[in-house]
Amino acid sequence: MPSESKASRLLLLAFLLVGVAAGHDDAAMRRTMEEFAGFPVSDDVEGPFTASRVDSEGLQRQIDELASFSDSPAPSVTRVLYSDKDVQARRYIKGIMNQRGLAVREDAVGNIFGCWEGSEPGLGTVGTGSHVDAIPFSGKYDGVVGVLGALEAIRLLKRSGFQPKRSLEVIMFTSEEPTRFGISCLGSRLMAGIEELAQSLRKVVDNQNVSFLDAAQSAGYKMDPEDLHSVFLKKDSYSAFIELHIEQGPILEKEGIPIGIVTAIAAPASLMVEFEGNGGHAGAVLMPARNDAGLAAAELALAVEKHVLESGSIDTVGTVGILQLHPGAINSIPSKSHLEIDVRDIDEKRRNDVIEKIRQAATEISKNRGVVLSEFNIINKDPPALSDKSVVDAMEFAVKQLNLDYKKMISRAYHDSLFMARVSPMGMIFIPCYKGYSHKPEEYASPEDMSNGVKVLALTMAKLSLE
Amino acid sequence: MPSESKASRLLLLAFLLVGVAAGHDDAAMRRTMEEFAGFPVSDDVEGPFTASRVDSEGLQRQIDELASFSDSPAPSVTRVLYSDKDVQARRYIKGIMNQRGLAVREDAVGNIFGCWEGSEPGLGTVGTGSHVDAIPFSGKYDGVVGVLGALEAIRLLKRSGFQPKRSLEVIMFTSEEPTRFGISCLGSRLMAGIEELAQSLRKVVDNQNVSFLDAAQSAGYKMDPEDLHSVFLKKDSYSAFIELHIEQGPILEKEGIPIGIVTAIAAPASLMVEFEGNGGHAGAVLMPARNDAGLAAAELALAVEKHVLESGSIDTVGTVGILQLHPGAINSIPSKSHLEIDVRDIDEKRRNDVIEKIRQAATEISKNRGVVLSEFNIINKDPPALSDKSVVDAMEFAVKQLNLDYKKMISRAYHDSLFMARVSPMGMIFIPCYKGYSHKPEEYASPEDMSNGVKVLALTMAKLSLE
Numbered sequence: 047m048p049s050e051s052k053a054s055r056l057l058l059l060a061f062l063l064v065g066v067a068a069g070h071d072d073a074a075m076r077r078t079m080e081e082f083a084g085f086p087v088s089d090d091v092e093g094p095f096t097a098s099r100v101d102s103e104g105l106q107r108q109i110d111e112l113a114s115f116s117d118s119p120a121p122s123v124t125r126v127l128y129s130d131k132d133v134q135a136r137r138y139i140k141g142i143m144n145q146r147g148l149a150v151r152e153d154a155v156g157n158i159f160g161c162w163e164g165s166e167p168g169l170g171t172v173g174t175g176s177h178v179d180a181i182p183f184s185g186k187y188d189g190v191v192g193v194l195g196a197l198e199a200i201r202l203l204k205r206s207g208f209q210p211k212r213s214l215e216v217i218m219f220t221s222e223e224p225t226r227f228g229i230s231c232l233g234s235r236l237m238a239g240i241e242e243l244a245q246s247l248r249k250v251v252d253n254q255n256v257s258f259l260d261a262a263q264s265a266g267y268k269m270d271p272e273d274l275h276s277v278f279l280k281k282d283s284y285s286a287f288i289e290l291h292i293e294q295g296p297i298l299e300k301e302g303i304p305i306g307i308v309t310a311i312a313a314p315a316s317l318m319v320e321f322e323g324n325g326g327h328a329g330a331v332l333m334p335a336r337n338d339a340g341l342a343a344a345e346l347a348l349a350v351e352k353h354v355l356e357s358g359s360i361d362t363v364g365t366v367g368i369l370q371l372h373p374g375a376i377n378s379i380p381s382k383s384h385l386e387i388d389v390r391d392i393d394e395k396r397r398n399d400v401i402e403k404i405r406q407a408a409t410e411i412s413k414n415r416g417v418v419l420s421e422f423n424i425i426n427k428d429p430p431a432l433s434d435k436s437v438v439d440a441m442e443f444a445v446k447q448l449n450l451d452y453k454k455m456i457s458r459a460y461h462d463s464l465f466m467a468r469v470s471p472m473g474m475i476f477i478p479c480y481k482g483y484s485h486k487p488e489e490y491a492s493p494e495d496m497s498n499g500v501k502v503l504a505l506t507m508a509k510l511s512l513e
Numbered sequence: 514m515p516s517e518s519k520a521s522r523l524l525l526l527a528f529l530l531v532g533v534a535a536g537h538d539d540a541a542m543r544r545t546m547e548e549f550a551g552f553p554v555s556d557d558v559e560g561p562f563t564a565s566r567v568d569s570e571g572l573q574r575q576i577d578e579l580a581s582f583s584d585s586p587a588p589s590v591t592r593v594l595y596s597d598k599d600v601q602a603r604r605y606i607k608g609i610m611n612q613r614g615l616a617v618r619e620d621a622v623g624n625i626f627g628c629w630e631g632s633e634p635g636l637g638t639v640g641t642g643s644h645v646d647a648i649p650f651s652g653k654y655d656g657v658v659g660v661l662g663a664l665e666a667i668r669l670l671k672r673s674g675f676q677p678k679r680s681l682e683v684i685m686f687t688s689e690e691p692t693r694f695g696i697s698c699l700g701s702r703l704m705a706g707i708e709e710l711a712q713s714l715r716k717v718v719d720n721q722n723v724s725f726l727d728a729a730q731s732a733g734y735k736m737d738p739e740d741l742h743s744v745f746l747k748k749d750s751y752s753a754f755i756e757l758h759i760e761q762g763p764i765l766e767k768e769g770i771p772i773g774i775v776t777a778i779a780a781p782a783s784l785m786v787e788f789e790g791n792g793g794h795a796g797a798v799l800m801p802a803r804n805d806a807g808l809a810a811a812e813l814a815l816a817v818e819k820h821v822l823e824s825g826s827i828d829t830v831g832t833v834g835i836l837q838l839h840p841g842a843i844n845s846i847p848s849k850s851h852l853e854i855d856v857r858d859i860d861e862k863r864r865n866d867v868i869e870k871i872r873q874a875a876t877e878i879s880k881n882r883g884v885v886l887s888e889f890n891i892i893n894k895d896p897p898a899l900s901d902k903s904v905v906d907a908m909e910f911a912v913k914q915l916n917l918d919y920k921k922m923i924s925r926a927y928h929d930s931l932f933m934a935r936v937s938p939m940g941m942i943f944i945p946c947y948k949g950y951s952h953k954p955e956e957y958a959s960p961e962d963m964s965n966g967v968k969v970l971a972l973t974m975a976k977l978s979l980e
Contacts, residue, residue, distance in 0.1 A: 181840060181842035182840040182841055182842055183839065183840035184842075184845070224842075224844065225842055228843070230844070293797070294794045294796070295794075295797035295798070314844075316843055326949070326950060326951060326953060327655075327762075327925075327926050327952045328830065328834055328855040328857070328952075329761070329830065329857045329924075329926035329927065330760070330761040330762035330926050330951060332830060333818075333821060333822060333827075335763075338818075338832075340834070340836060341815060341818055341833070343811075343836075344810075344812075344814040344815050344833075344836070345811075347808060347811040348808060348811050348812065348815075351805075351808055354800060360801075362800075363795065363796065363799060364800075365795035365805075365843075365844070365846055366807055366808070366838075366847075367807070367838065367843045367845045367846065367847060368841055368842065369807060369811070369836060370837075371833075371834065371835065371836050373649040373651065373952070373953070374834065374835055375648035375690070375834050375952070376691055376832075376834045376853040376854070376855050377648065377690070377691065377697070377781075377832070377834060377926075377952065378648055378651070378832075378834045378952040379832055379952075380833075380834060381953055386843040388795040388796070388843050388844050390795070390796050457796075458794075458796040458797045459794050460796065482793070482797060482798065483793060485792060485793060485795075485842070485844065485845040485846075486792040486793060486845070486848055
């Protein structure tokens, strides 16, 4: 395809996407577009200005409908891997993929792919997507915007008459959240071909002692353990991967900037820690005779905060999101405690230094309290990921064409993109969210911000599809 | 009844209970007994020495069978109010009561009574009993020894040919443990006629939002809220109440003493505390922007320990047995935390001073961390109970007749006796338990110690029955 024609098609697209919002004269705009495109606006487009609009109401309705598949009451959302609600959400997403005319397939663990075949399907595909699982009592936008928004981008591109060269594909990743099996980005990690994960998935169990394989089967993904390897992506399957996501931080909103172009994803690490002491009756065991595993956990939680703050960098964060006491009765001294700790930094070494200090604190606490540090397990300690220049360039091109202000920034949250970056050039588009809230019911992104994100995604994919 | 005959009957009983263990010559002992009794040993006794024996194997078998009704794997026991396992346990206890020839009845909340009618049933009854509910992952002896042991004491008395004057009654109390609704000694509290409890039971829910009334109905106790008042005991229903229990502390075992006579029950208090902060994404929210409700809880747990230790008395104990974080995900900053705190002392004022300091600490922590102290609720703050002299005297009589060493002591754990003491003269019999362990799977009492406890209980009840 001559490059002039390609450029024209993209410019047409950009015009379509800028739409009425930019305030152009309709007839003049149509003329300009047809000039750029070198062909009349296609007939299956309802009209250039109708077609150019993101269906914000429709997108919001889908977000609300998806949020209703929840194991906790609205406005909170709880949708855990392979639960009934997760299965309902999967069915819902596949339904929209079908409506969009995408070819739908699922892999062994339930990563869902909706493909729009390009004119040269032999080339690497341009992928986009995110997740729809939700941690307990969280919100409706995290991940969801990157799946439903991508499907809306596909609708826009189809309506505009765009014809992809490379295939375009929307992916709904399985279990980005670590809620059930303690493994974050389970689907994308496995797609990235991590052999250790394939091994550990054969034996991992949730806190109800249900194995991953049984849980998957109950959700309709019956597999032989060997099938886990079939999830691994073939080399060069994707020429690019772009994820649209709410920022989950306050920067874009505070600075009034509609689009963030992510240049790197901070390096997350997860620790699992357990103390074992002596339980006993809360009335009968006198204080000097106690080895309270719960108090050891309380001390460690405060030590995490202390060492994170002592790193001296604003970019170091540490969280004890899970702290459980066993047996968990008011009149019983905790005999065991379990903590799950999340530590992140944009500097991998500094993060690992903090982890080392947490380890030392745990050892010291166990000595002082006469409890056993029965587990100190670094579940993962992923390196940071950099966005690929080709994808960043395409995102910048799109944002500029759409006359949107933008900012290059770092993602402090991890995403499936962290693992897609191992097997594909990667980039992420951020949109603002209310007060930076995420992982709670107050999570919110405005229809306008989502609409901007969808347009940037559509144009970025279109550009990358033609390369 | 002439007092000589009464004394003779009790001495006969004591001989029967001392049994072969004391090493008497069989024929000589039989002669002595018949002399004391003034009548031949009754025909329905299989033989004086057989009849005199506590059936330790049978009692242990029952304890093991009861332990199999558990929602956690052996050796731990989890049997929560109105669960299926609790219902199975109730059926089991009623079965044994029937085997013993007792008249079985249940009140509206499921306190179970097995009555052996005396020759003068119009007099106040001599009651005994305990509970069989078990906190999560606890052991098989707490409470159970006082129910199954009491039923074994009834068997002994029946086999010995004893005829009670006052009726004897074995009670299985509903929900001594606070696991499900946060209310300890629910059954005995209600029997003691506490109006506030009757009111609060109309609306209390468990952590699954199941109401007390619905839970009771699902266990077969369908009631109108008004029926709660029918549980209140009529004045002078009981002339005495004795509870047999494992010590749940190490003293008897350490000192090699088989029987503890409890003279007072320490005063327990329960607090429920909640902090509300701001949640958010563990990666995205930087440390200075956080109001972490989980860290507030960790600080308060350590403050409880500090203030308890600073009371300066070995008798002050404080425990954070429950500490829950919401939403409870590794990558989510806790937006809420929930603590349940148990504080006890034999000195009520000193205990209340500690509670006040915990309250101050909670307020201070909430200020420092910018979290809201959304609840600081003293669920109960019961006064201590004293054993009644008449019951203590009867227990001492029994122990001396049985040639057992004993020690007067305080119960640091609370029991249903704490509330029975409000409506009846009360006393408790303690037996040693392994290392003082309780509320954990390692809980253990030896057959010999249980057998001694059963004998003391039988003779104490017999004596009180004739008074």
